[in-house]
Amino acid sequence: MPTASDAFHTLLDAMASAERRLQCLDLDEPTRLEAYQWMLSVLQVSVLTQVWADPANPRFVDIVGPYLKWGGDNADAFYQYVPVDPARTYRVTGTRGDAGYLSLTASGGPDDGRYPTRIVGSPNDRQFPVAADGSFDLWLSPEPQDGPTIVLEGDAIAVLTRDYLEHPSTGRRATWAIEAMEPSAKQALTD
DSSP: OOOHHHHHHHHHHHHHHHHHHHHTSOOOHHHHHHHHHHHHHHHHHHIIIIISOOTTSOOOEEEEBTTBOSSSOOTTEEEEEEEOOTTSOEEEEEEOTTOSEEEEEEEESOSSSSOOOEEEEOOBTTTSOBOTTSEEEEEEESSOOSSSEEEOOTTEEEEEEEEEOSSTTTSOOOEEEEEESSOOOOOOOOO
């Protein structure tokens, strides 16, 4: 069985391999430096979404924004991510801010750090009620709840938010919060 040290050295080897490939490319200086930024951004997102993730005590973390890249650029959008346990019930609350579009997508698929393979549910702000003050409330649960609910199927692993702003540098971002209805103590770390 791999240990934390084995996994850490595998990560370091992968980063070194990516850096060696980068050095073989004929890039101008700004492009090369942006490539380093992108590699470190992907590493940062990976640490936030995999190392610090706790479906029993969840929190949304930014994965895409002006200074955070995961995939391609999307200058007018903000994305947040949280892992979920399909056996738990979660309440998601938030406020719209100045977002012209909001959505919440629950994904299913392998639970090994790779991209999910399917969408479990993906309501947007035209499909769930947003109050006059901009607030909203949704449920993620293996059973329907009293209110808009994404029913989590057995392979549900993560939830992704999307909010798009017409003026991302001056507009107010949407806020998202998530609470496990059955929170539990943080698991003791083991190798």
